[in-house]
Amino acid sequence: MPNPSVPQQTPSEMAADWCVRLHFEDCTDADRAEFLRWYDADPEHAAEYLKMCRVWQVSEQLPPRAPVPLEVRSRRRRTPLLARAAVLALAVGAAWAGGWSAGMLPGSVRYFMAEQARRQVQLPDHSLVELNQRTGMLYLGFRDRRQVLLRDGEAYFDVQRDVDKPFLISTDNASVRVTGTHFNIWTAQVQTTVSVSEGTVLVSRGEDGDGRNQGTELTAGLQAVVSQGRMLQLKRIDPARSMAWRNGKLMLDDISLRDAIVQINRYLKVPLQLEGNEVGELRFGGIYDTNDLGQLISALPRVLPVKLLRGDDVILISSR
Numbered sequence: 001m002p003n004p005s006v007p008q009q010t011p012s013e014m015a016a017d018w019c020v021r022l023h024f025e026d027c028t029d030a031d032r033a034e035f036l037r038w039y040d041a042d043p044e045h046a047a048e049y050l051k052m053c054r055v056w057q058v059s060e061q062l063p064p065r066a067p068v069p070l071e072v073r074s075r076r077r078r079t080p081l082l083a084r085a086a087v088l089a090l091a092v093g094a095a096w097a098g099g100w101s102a103g104m105l106p107g108s109v110r111y112f113m114a115e116q117a118r119r120q121v122q123l124p125d126h127s128l129v130e131l132n133q134r135t136g137m138l139y140l141g142f143r144d145r146r147q148v149l150l151r152d153g154e155a156y157f158d159v160q161r162d163v164d165k166p167f168l169i170s171t172d173n174a175s176v177r178v179t180g181t182h183f184n185i186w187t188a189q190v191q192t193t194v195s196v197s198e199g200t201v202l203v204s205r206g207e208d209g210d211g212r213n214q215g216t217e218l219t220a221g222l223q224a225v226v227s228q229g230r231m232l233q234l235k236r237i238d239p240a241r242s243m244a245w246r247n248g249k250l251m252l253d254d255i256s257l258r259d260a261i262v263q264i265n266r267y268l269k270v271p272l273q274l275e276g277n278e279v280g281e282l283r284f285g286g287i288y289d290t291n292d293l294g295q296l297i298s299a300l301p302r303v304l305p306v307k308l309l310r311g312d313d314v315i316l317i318s319s320r
Contacts, residue, residue, distance in 0.1 A: 011042070011044050011045055011048045014038065014045070014048070015045065015048035015049040018035050018038070018039075018049060019049065021035075022035060107141050107142065107143065108124045108139070108140075108141035109138075109139070109140055109141075110123065110124065110138075110139040111136070111137070111138050111139075112129070112131060112136070112137045112139070113131075113135070113136045113137075114131035114132065114133055114134065114135050114136075114153075115133070115134065116133060116134075117133060118130060118131065118132055118133060118245075118246070119131045121137075123139050123141075123146075124139070124141050125141065125146055125160050125162065125165070125167075126160045127146075127157065127158060127159045127160045127167070128157075128158040129155050129156065129157050129158070130155065130156040130246060131153065131154075131155050132153060132154035132155065132245050132266065133266055133267060133290075134152075134153065134266050135150075135152075135153025135154055135155055136150075136151065136153060137149070137150050137153070137155060142165075144164075144165060145165055145166050145167075145168055146162075146165055146166070146167045146168065147168050147170070148167070148168065148169045148170070149169075149170050150169055150170070150171050150185060150187055151171065151172060151187070152172075152187065152188055152189065153186075153187065153266075154184070154185065154186040154187070154245060154266070155184070155185055156182075156183075156184045156243055156246060157169075157178075157181075157182065157183055157184075157185070158182050159178050159179075159180050159181055159182075160180055161179055161180025162179060162180065163179050166178065166179055167179065167180075169185065170206070171185070171187040171192045171206065172187065172188075172189050172190075172192070172206065173187075173189075173190065173191065173192050173205065173206045173226050173227070173228055174187070174192035174194070174203060174204065174205060174206050174226040175203070175204045175205070175206055175215070176194055176201050176202070176203050177201065177202040177204075177215070178199070178200070178201045178202070180199060181196065181198055181199025181200060181201055182196070182197045182198040182199060183195060183196045183197060183198075183199070183201055183218075184197070184239070184242050184243045186242075186263070188262050190227060190228045191225065191226065191227045191228070191259075192225075192226045193223060193224070193225050193226075193242075194218060194223065194224045194226075195222075195223040195237055195239055195242035195243065196218045196219060196220055196221070196222055196223070196239070197220055197221075197239035197240075197243065198220050199219075199220070200217055200218060200219050201217070201218050202215040202216070202217050202218075203215055203216050203217075203218055203224040203226065203232070204216070205226055205232065206226075216232055216234065218234075220239070221236055221237060221238075221239060222234060222235075222236060222237070223235055223236075223237045223242065241253070244287070245290065248289060248290050248291060249287055249288070249289065249290065250263060250264070250267070250287070250288045250289075250290050250293070250296075251286075251287050251288075252284065252285045252286055252287075252288070253285050254283055254284075254285045255283060255284070255285060256280060256281055256282065256283050257274065257279060257280050257281070257282045257283070257284065257304070257306075257317070258274060258280030258281070260284070261273075261274065261317075264293060264296065264297075267290045267291075267293050268293060268297075270310075270311075270312075270313065270314065270315055271314055271315070272297070272314070272315050272317055273314045273315065273316050273317065274316075274317050274318075275316050275317065275318035275319075276318065276319065278319060279306055279317055279318060279319045282304050282305070282306065284300075284303055284304055297315065300317065301320070305319060305320055306318065306319060306320060307319075307320040
């Protein structure tokens with residue numbers, strides 16, 4: 001294990017070492033005391049350590065590359081730590097050429113976040129991605145593939161074609177595999193929707209791995225919905241409608257209130273919450289301006305048999 005007390009290390013490298021060391025189970029009280037002395041010795045140390053902690057939080061999303069062999073399962077608790085340590089090493093410019101050439105470690109790692117506004121980013125492979133509000137995305141560039149992790153958000157992808165390095169996207173419940181195309185992904189914990197406007201993509205359930213052997217191929221104008229506990233659902237769509245958020249519009253097409261509030265809450269400071277299962281089955285639709293969803297909320301009691309109870313932290317929707 002690296003020794004954070006080595007004097008020739010830079011503050012950034014020392015912070016990375018400490019971040020790894022403190023997360024191992026055999027970290028001692030003496031180690032923690034030594035860390036506090038280093039942390040308090042210089043404001044730069046504290047700043048670098050906080051940066052590394054943010055990278056560590058992102059790196060916990062690293063997907064497993066392959067099943068853990070039997071002979072190393074006794075070390076399974078340390079394996080995620082080592083994978084996350086690899087990300088820290090990349091963050092401070094350490095050489096991981098051996099792991100990269102073997103396809104086990106990414107050669108590039110990028111994390112992108114859109115907070116209160118949409119954001120367009122360019123990935124290291126020159127693919128373009130537009131992120132909707134409150135959407136975070138982790139990009140990992142491996143030798144033989146490009147990997148994206150998307151959790152609870154929405155993004156439009158313009159992927160650069162590279163048949164030798166497929167572009168793989170993992171969500172909580174689905175996997176998407178492409179070489180080059182244009183498509184939209186909306187994902188939450190229990191559902192992922194993939195809509196294709198150009199080219200083809202292969203969509204599979206999350207438990208099917210990266211979709212190499214199983215899945216459904218989507219072409220332009222097709223949409224796949226992957227939900228927990230349900231069969232994969234396909235339908236033909238107008239791609240412009242599913243990607244209307246890029247123009248500041250929210251299009252709801254005969255959708256249940258339960259599914260709708262997941263999309264609506266992305267734009268609200270005070271979120272909506274359902275009281276009971278019955279109210280969540282009510283359905284409605286329409287086109288709304290994402291910058292003024294107050295009109296939509298105010299209109300709900302007029303178009304549905306519901307009532308609103310406004311609080312400081314939530315707007316409760318119940319049957320009336």
